Amino acid sequence: MDSNLSSRIRQNPAFQELVRKRTGFAWLLSALMLLIYFGFILLVAFNKAFLATPLGTGVTTIGIPIGIAVIVSAFVLTGIYVKRANSEFDELTDKIKKDALK
Amino acid sequence: MRKLALSSLAASLFATPALADAVAGAVQQQATNWPAIIMFLIFVALTLGITKWAASQTKSAAQFYSAGGGITGTQNGLAIAGDYMSAASFLGISGIVFGSGYDGLIYSVGWLVGWPIILFLIAERLRNLGKYTFADVASFRLEQSPIRKMAAISTLAVVAFYLIAQMVGAGKLIQLLFGLPYGYAVMIVGILMIVYVTFGGMVATTWVQIIKAVMLLGGATLMALMVLVKFGFSPEALFQAAVNTHPKAGAIMGPGSLVTDPVSAISLGLALMFGTAGLPHILMRFFTVSDAKQARKSVFYATGFIGYFYILTFIIGFGAIALLMNDASFYKTATDATTGAVTYDKIKDLLGGTNMPAIHLSRAVLGNMFLGFISAVAFATILAVVAGLTLAGASAVSHDLYASVFAKGTVNEAKEIRISKIAAVVIGLIAIGLGYVFENINVAFMVGLAFAVAASTNFPILVMSTFWKGMTTKGAVIGGILGLISSVGLTILSPGVWEAVLGYEKGSAPFPYANPALFSMALAFLGIWIGSMIDGSKRGQIDKAGFDDQYVRSETGIGAAGAVSH
Numbered sequence: 183m184d185s186n187l188s189s190r191i192r193q194n195p196a197f198q199e200l201v202r203k204r205t206g207f208a209w210l211l212s213a214l215m216l217l218i219y220f221g222f223i224l225l226v227a228f229n230k231a232f233l234a235t236p237l238g239t240g241v242t243t244i245g246i247p248i249g250i251a252v253i254v255s256a257f258v259l260t261g262i263y264v265k266r267a268n269s270e271f272d273e274l275t276d277k278i279k280k281d282a283l284k
Numbered sequence: 285m286r287k288l289a290l291s292s293l294a295a296s297l298f299a300t301p302a303l304a305d306a307v308a309g310a311v312q313q314q315a316t317n318w319p320a321i322i323m324f325l326i327f328v329a330l331t332l333g334i335t336k337w338a339a340s341q342t343k344s345a346a347q348f349y350s351a352g353g354g355i356t357g358t359q360n361g362l363a364i365a366g367d368y369m370s371a372a373s374f375l376g377i378s379g380i381v382f383g384s385g386y387d388g389l390i391y392s393v394g395w396l397v398g399w400p401i402i403l404f405l406i407a408e409r410l411r412n413l414g415k416y417t418f419a420d421v422a423s424f425r426l427e428q429s430p431i432r433k434m435a436a437i438s439t440l441a442v443v444a445f446y447l448i449a450q451m452v453g454a455g456k457l458i459q460l461l462f463g464l465p466y467g468y469a470v471m472i473v474g475i476l477m478i479v480y481v482t483f484g485g486m487v488a489t490t491w492v493q494i495i496k497a498v499m500l501l502g503g504a505t506l507m508a509l510m511v512l513v514k515f516g517f518s519p520e521a522l523f524q525a526a527v528n529t530h531p532k533a534g535a536i537m538g539p540g541s542l543v544t545d546p547v548s549a550i551s552l553g554l555a556l557m558f559g560t561a562g563l564p565h566i567l568m569r570f571f572t573v574s575d576a577k578q579a580r581k582s583v584f585y586a587t588g589f590i591g592y593f594y595i596l597t598f599i600i601g602f603g604a605i606a607l608l609m610n611d612a613s614f615y616k617t618a619t620d621a622t623t624g625a626v627t628y629d630k631i632k633d634l635l636g637g638t639n640m641p642a643i644h645l646s647r648a649v650l651g652n653m654f655l656g657f658i659s660a661v662a663f664a665t666i667l668a669v670v671a672g673l674t675l676a677g678a679s680a681v682s683h684d685l686y687a688s689v690f691a692k693g694t695v696n697e698a699k700e701i702r703i704s705k706i707a708a709v710v711i712g713l714i715a716i717g718l719g720y721v722f723e724n725i726n727v728a729f730m731v732g733l734a735f736a737v738a739a740s741t742n743f744p745i746l747v748m749s750t751f752w753k754g755m756t757t758k759g760a761v762i763g764g765i766l767g768l769i770s771s772v773g774l775t776i777l778s779p780g781v782w783e784a785v786l787g788y789e790k791g792s793a794p795f796p797y798a799n800p801a802l803f804s805m806a807l808a809f810l811g812i813w814i815g816s817m818i819d820g821s822k823r824g825q826i827d828k829a830g831f832d833d834q835y836v837r838s839e840t841g842i843g844a845a846g847a848v849s850h
Binding site: 191224226228234240241242257261 | 389390403405527580591842
């Protein structure tokens with residue numbers, strides 16, 4: 183890419199906004215995923231009894247919905263990212279591309 | 285009859301490194317399974333037809349490596365799921381659930397959580413910067429030759445470890461499912477993957493993976509549904525029946541012996557999470573879509589399919605407990621000479637070994653034809669994974685080593701494709717040979733090693749080159765080599781190899797943890813950082829100066845290679 187174009191894009195406030203928002207959001211969601219997964223693993227390592235606690239009177243334990251929730255959370259987090267990226271981030275990217283062609 | 289001196293997968297999980305995706309445990313050849321063979325032949329005929337069509341499409345390097353960027357996000361999501369969900373995770377995870385219940389759920393979660401990380405940090409930037417291999421991205425602003433060599437070596441290492449694991453697993457599985465001898469089984473898998481890759485390139489590989497994903501998800505859904513129907517769609521009723529049947533009774537509803545040492549558990553978790561984000565055959569899939577938006581969509585669908593699949597394997601495992609354990613016809617039984625009582629161990633004596641619950645369950649819920657279908661799905665599953673691996677290895681040889689390092693970018697396309705096809709044939713033949721030689725290797729250990737190397741070499745270089753301006757060629761090479769050597773070295777020094785393979789005294793392993801990733805990843809990042817900080821070379825200045833332009837392209841996609849029109 184031609185360096186003039188590149189430096190013009192970098193100075194575009196829309197580019198700075200995109201990078202700031204998306205990078206922050208991506209690291210935040212990554213940290214959340216790490217927290218959920220390693221929280222689960224540490225719970226398994228240090229408090230097995232809690233996960234083996236029955237829900238109500240049946241044999242189903244609290245560990246089942248928690249484990250399923252970890253799986254579902256991975257999908258939900260990707261969904262949250264995609265939703266915001268498809269609208270807000272893509273709009274900013276389109277604006278940056280349009281400005282660059284001016 | 286073959287028996288492996290491996291303890292049951294579930295029991296040895298956190299004791300062997302890796303706990304992987306394995307087909308471990310006792311293996312006995314079964315009687316020839318005709319419905320399975322016929323359904324498998326239908327699958328092979330279909331995929332060979334597709335390969336023939338793909339070959340007519342594949343004229344350019346872009347089509348060979350990346351299907352011309354013409355795959356949609358939804359298709360790619362399915363293909364990624366097909367590339368990632370191995371037969372071993374289908375049979376292995378349902379086998380762990382069968383043996384110890386809840387532990388299977390804990391285990392499967394680790395295989396999923398890398399995907400959101402790929403989406404947030406890797407997928408879009410990878411698509412914006414790269415063309416055919418992840419080394420395109422890693423070397424974007426760095427000196428081509430050393431980075432490409434480094435990336436090719438780590439790609440080939442990951443491909444080799446993973447491919448051996450898959451070939452050995454495939455050989456055993458086919459022996460079990462179809463009653464074919466191990467050597468033939470390895471050869472059939474090897475030859476088919478060579479044919480798919482050399483003739484059909486990425487287009488054929490993608491469609492093999494898509495078809496396999498649909499078959500696997502469809503078959504597993506049907507099986508889980510049949511289980512739920514039997515229990516009136518009440519999970520509680522299913523769990524209750526399982527608890528009543530299983531020898532461990534109520535203990536299967538909570539964590540068992542899977543996680544005992546927190547350091548090993550975290551280290552393994554890191555290997556799975558960040559190793560997924562460093563697997564070359566997975567990263568390569570992001571170049572098959574037209575732009576960052578489609579790359580993003582691919583991961584969203586892939587995460588959904590893979591997560592859904594793991595929930596299914598959990599239901600299948602519990603269904604197998606409830607429906608198989610009281611039926612002696614699924615077991616190798618012993619009859620007491622004096623009392624005439626028929627006895628069997630509900631976990632260990634399952635016909636074919638501890639990875640067979642899903643297969644037997646298919647017969648229990650829908651009869652022999654469905655058993656044939658599920659067996660054929662398991663075989664198809666292996667083929668899709670090994671084809672992706674072979675293509676990634678061949679691309680590293682032709683695109684990174686040959687075209688960029690030896691020919692310095694002056695090679696013509698036809699020649700590069702030819703080299704790639706030769707490389708695919710050679711890799712395939714080597715894989716057949718190694719699969720044959722390593723018949724008795726611990727598959728779980730090989731998969732763990734592949735993930736540890738990917739997490740400690742490819743992932744750090746990739747992430748630092750896209751996010752940290754200060755990284756230089758020297759830093760990347762130092763960090764990459766440190767990550768590669770330490771992940772392989774520490775694995776050898778860990779109990780899983782030192783004691784279990786090399787036969788040293790128990791407790792004598794110099795490295796006490798099951799997986800090296802916690803330490804080898806830290807070393808790789810540290811190596812990159814220190815190596816770059818002390819790099820005062822002229823090349824180092826160029827590397828840093830190149831970051832700004834790269835950053836604009838990686839964040840916006842301006843200047844990125846688009847889809848090739850057909």
